[in-house]
Amino acid sequence: MKVGVIAYQGSFEEHALQLKRAFDALSIQGEIVAVKRPSELSQVDGIIIPGGESTTIGIVAQKLGVLDVLKEKISQGLPVMGTCAGSIMLAKEVTDAKVGKKSQPLLGVMDATVVRNYYGRQRESFEAVLDFSVIGGGKAKVVFIRAPAITKVWGRTKELLSFGESKVMVQEDNMLATTFHPELSGTTAVHEYFLSMIKK
Amino acid sequence: MRLYSLSYSEIEEFFYKLAEFKDVLKDNNLLTFTPELQKDIPEVSEGTVRVKHAFPIFQKGGVVMDVTNVEQAKIAEEAGATAVMVLDKLPYDVRKAGGVARMADPKIVEEVMNSITIPVMAKVRIGHYYEAKVLEALGVDMIDESEVLTPADEEHHINKWEFKVPFVNGARNLGEALRRITEGTSMIRTKGEPGTGNVSEAVKHMKLMNSEIKSLVFMEEEDRVKKAREYQVPYQLVELVAKLRRLPIVNFAAGGIATPADAALMMWLGSDGIFVGSGIFKSQDPLERAKAVVLATANWEYPEIVLEAQKMISEQKSMMGIDIKTLKPEELLQVRGL
Numbered sequence: 001m002k003v004g005v006i007a008y009q010g011s012f013e014e015h016a017l018q019l020k021r022a023f024d025a026l027s028i029q030g031e032i033v034a035v036k037r038p039s040e041l042s043q044v045d046g047i048i049i050p051g052g053e054s055t056t057i058g059i060v061a062q063k064l065g066v067l068d069v070l071k072e073k074i075s076q077g078l079p080v081m082g083t084c085a086g087s088i089m090l091a092k093e094v095t096d097a098k099v100g101k102k103s104q105p106l107l108g109v110m111d112a113t114v115v116r117n118y119y120g121r122q123r124e125s126f127e128a129v130l131d132f133s134v135i136g137g138g139k140a141k142v143v144f145i146r147a148p149a150i151t152k153v154w155g156r157t158k159e160l161l162s163f164g165e166s167k168v169m170v171q172e173d174n175m176l177a178t179t180f181h182p183e184l185s186g187t188t189a190v191h192e193y194f195l196s197m198i199k200k
Numbered sequence: 201m202r203l204y205s206l207s208y209s210e211i212e213e214f215f216y217k218l219a220e221f222k223d224v225l226k227d228n229n230l231l232t233f234t235p236e237l238q239k240d241i242p243e244v245s246e247g248t249v250r251v252k253h254a255f256p257i258f259q260k261g262g263v264v265m266d267v268t269n270v271e272q273a274k275i276a277e278e279a280g281a282t283a284v285m286v287l288d289k290l291p292y293d294v295r296k297a298g299g300v301a302r303m304a305d306p307k308i309v310e311e312v313m314n315s316i317t318i319p320v321m322a323k324v325r326i327g328h329y330y331e332a333k334v335l336e337a338l339g340v341d342m343i344d345e346s347e348v349l350t351p352a353d354e355e356h357h358i359n360k361w362e363f364k365v366p367f368v369n370g371a372r373n374l375g376e377a378l379r380r381i382t383e384g385t386s387m388i389r390t391k392g393e394p395g396t397g398n399v400s401e402a403v404k405h406m407k408l409m410n411s412e413i414k415s416l417v418f419m420e421e422e423d424r425v426k427k428a429r430e431y432q433v434p435y436q437l438v439e440l441v442a443k444l445r446r447l448p449i450v451n452f453a454a455g456g457i458a459t460p461a462d463a464a465l466m467m468w469l470g471s472d473g474i475f476v477g478s479g480i481f482k483s484q485d486p487l488e489r490a491k492a493v494v495l496a497t498a499n500w501e502y503p504e505i506v507l508e509a510q511k512m513i514s515e516q517k518s519m520m521g522i523d524i525k526t527l528k529p530e531e532l533l534q535v536r537g538l
Contacts, residue, residue, distance in 0.1 A: 007201055008498035009261035009282060017207050034201040036499055052258050053318055059280035060498045096317045116317055122341035123364055125251050128244045143254045146319065184254055186209040
């Protein structure tokens with residue numbers, strides 16, 4: 001199994017390590033591929049879009065022609081996990097809590113509304129304990145960094161986890177989105193769940 | 201893509217265990233020194249070390265650009281910067297103007313915060329606890345305790361554990377970097393020689409730090425104890441660096457970066473990302489240059505993409521730059537705050 005990580009910017013190294021740990025936990029012979037160019041996309045069985053700045057990731061991915069290829073692959077069923085900025089990239093509707101609508105290059109494939117910087121700025125960023133029993137994990141501490149929130153889902157998108165008034169983990173068929181950072185947590189539950197989506 | 205031996209949560213666990221140890225001593229009246237961390241934190245909490253150390257992770261592979269107004273901040277955002285740093289004057293102008301350089305006008309910082317979606321950072325003078333408190337109250341995303349401004353305290357840096365907002369500090373070598381981490385900073389950047397458009401000092405600092413880390417890895421334990429004393433930091437932190445073979449927090453390059461190739465060079469040397477000061481808005485092609493530096497930083501492993509980025513700019517439009525050798529010792533900014 002080959003899993004790609006979009007590796008321009010953000011928590012891509014953290015995702016790669018967490019992915020390696022998840023492979024070990026599930027005894028899967030897996031390979032991790034850094035994806036920066038369209039050619040690297042053709043080899044992967046699943047793809048992770050890490051946390052970072054969604055504007056930066058979108059601009060660079062568009063410039064190198066990765067965005068269009070990725071969009072097509074996802075709509076053909078390629079399993080994808082987007083965390084934080086990744087969830088913004090996936091959502092069909094994106095606004096900013098303060099600045100409002102902004103045009104930025106996105107994938108726009110998931111039936112969900114995401115509000116950027118929902119909780120505020122870095123000062124309002126926080127850690128919280130989430131219960132991952134819905135995907136077969138335990139309780140774990142996770143961080144929300146200038147996090148977005150998934151405020152609305154429709155169509156085939158289903159909520160997996162919520163925190164307060166918003167959804168923090170949702171799934172639409174082959175697409176998984178989280179607004180927190182499983183790659184910075186002490187649990188591999190989310191990555192293991194994503195690998196199970198690839199196997200199917 | 202680098203794979204490290206410890207995950208983020210394991211590194212954070214290390215910092216919390218150190219704090220817990222101090223708390224135990226304090227509970228037994230064996231320590232009067234105020235502990236740096238709180239051990240019993242509620243399930244949901246803001247501004248913890250885990251939250252502060254996480255912020256710069258999402259800057260990795262990115263470019264933070266110095267800006268002086270809203271217009272420049274919008275250009276930076278449009279070009280794909282991961283954050284902007286708001287200053288009163290660009291380092292090049294600080295150098296020319298002389299006098300006392302202080303934190304930027306909070307009104308301008310606030311205007312920038314309200315007009316873009318990416319994080320906003322601002323600089324405070326070394327040791328100026330209250331400029332930092334003011335910026336924290338304003339709500340900037342990260343504070344740069346910077347040698348570009350005139351130091352307010354010649355002896356001490358700010359105790360950064362006391363803040364909810366993460367800090368970034370400059371360092372010329374491993375000792376400086378580890379001392380800043382001990383003071384609670386969340387991110388390190390090389391000092392370079394700011395405002396010169398000359399990358400040579402940043403290269404020197406990054407290479408020195410790399411070789412110092414390498415020598416720690418192959419050192420006997422007793423020599424690491426000696427190193428910890430030399431660096432004036434806890435021995436445990438030195439051990440962590442040796443185990444990780446890198447700094448335990450994010451490490452950027454700064455000071456004199458002016459072109460896409462400069463940025464790629466620093467990434468190749470092991471930087472996690474780039475700060476560009478005067479390099480962009482002191483050039484004559486800021487938007488194109490900003491886009492090019494972003495592209496080169498994110499794709500530094502591919503010379504053909506860096507080439508494409510380098511073609512987007514014109515060398516005739518680069519800032520003139522200053523040869524470091526022509527600067528008098530008292531004109532160097534990097535020697536501030538050791």
